Amino acid sequence: MSRVGIGRSLRRLAALGTALAAGYLLLLEPHRLRVEQRSVLLPDLPAEADGCRVALISDLHVGMGLHRHGHIRRAVQAVIRARPHLVLIAGDITHKGRWSGGPLLAPLAATAPVMAVLGNHDHLAGPAATSALVQTLTAQGVRVLSNEHVPCGIPGLPWLVVGVDDWVTGHTDLAAAVTGIAPHTKLLALLTHVPDVAGHVPRHWFPLILAGHTHGMRFRFGPLALIPWLGRHARVIRSRYPRGFYHANGSLLYVTRGVGMSEAPVRAGSLPEVTILTLTRS
Numbered sequence: 174m175s176r177v178g179i180g181r182s183l184r185r186l187a188a189l190g191t192a193l194a195a196g197y198l199l200l201l202e203p204h205r206l207r208v209e210q211r212s213v214l215l216p217d218l219p220a221e222a223d224g225c226r227v228a229l230i231s232d233l234h235v236g237m238g239l240h241r242h243g244h245i246r247r248a249v250q251a252v253i254r255a256r257p258h259l260v261l262i263a264g265d266i267t268h269k270g271r272w273s274g275g276p277l278l279a280p281l282a283a284t285a286p287v288m289a290v291l292g293n294h295d296h297l298a299g300p301a302a303t304s305a306l307v308q309t310l311t312a313q314g315v316r317v318l319s320n321e322h323v324p325c326g327i328p329g330l331p332w333l334v335v336g337v338d339d340w341v342t343g344h345t346d347l348a349a350a351v352t353g354i355a356p357h358t359k360l361l362a363l364l365t366h367v368p369d370v371a372g373h374v375p376r377h378w379f380p381l382i383l384a385g386h387t388h389g390m391r392f393r394f395g396p397l398a399l400i401p402w403l404g405r406h407a408r409v410i411r412s413r414y415p416r417g418f419y420h421a422n423g424s425l426l427y428v429t430r431g432v433g434m435s436e437a438p439v440r441a442g443s444l445p446e447v448t449i450l451t452l453t454r455s
């Protein structure tokens with residue numbers, strides 16, 4: 174084969190590789206789902222709660238154009254199959270603030286107590302739409318925690334879950350969320366959409382901080398970030414804590430990669446995730 178012929182073959186190979194990679198990032202990876210099983214050691218956990226499971230999902234982005242409800246339904250079914258004692262949803266439940274999912278989340282409430290906080294997308298349509306969203310979620314059995322606390326609902330575990338509203342849109346009020354908690358009351362977790370809230374809580378207040386928002390993106394989009402809408406998305410989801418476990422301010426922080434997609438309809442090395450945390454006495 175001539176040198177010209179070899180060059181042409183290499184270019185075709187490169188084009189094919191690029192097309193396959195783009196196809197995987199756009200069409201395959203966002204529609205896969207991995208159930209991540211993690212143990213969480215809690216020193217003071219009562220024996221009755223040893224082995225209890227907390228399911229964490231986030232960033233469903235219900236209403237995202239390219240993302241069908243079937244994917245979210247599969248995530249809901251994965252949660253139910255894990256037989257959790259508590260389900261937590263860490264925000265960005267909708268894409269741009271309006272619910273279009275019908276009774277998509279109602280099956281969760283038939284399984285366990287379900288608590289949620291709102292994310293930046295849940296505020297994008299304005300306060301009236303956010304109120305309507307909270308009403309819709311409440312009707313499906315989802316308790317939305319807007320800077321407040323409630324008992325975690327796990328049998329034998331009288332600890333509280335504290336939920337803060339979204340940080341990116343300026344709705345987080347940790348002081349309001351903990352107001353009224355009696356001294357020496359045990360806390361199980363702080364639920365927040367944005368993980369960086371962990372850098373702003375008093376040390377050792379929360380054994381667990383659970384978050385989403387980042388879509389697990391260690392990947393910074395590289396040169397793709399020069400495309401304005403992709404670059405904007407990359408800046409919004411940037412975090413010191415992109416995915417997995419961290420020690421932050423004396424708390425154990427877990428950041429889930431989430432279920433859905435938002436402005437950038439791609440995932441790269443960041444499979445959609447349902448997290449099952451098993452509480453373990455240490």
Ligand SMILES: [Fe+2]
Pocket residue numbers: 265292293294366386387
């Ligand atoms: Fe978000």
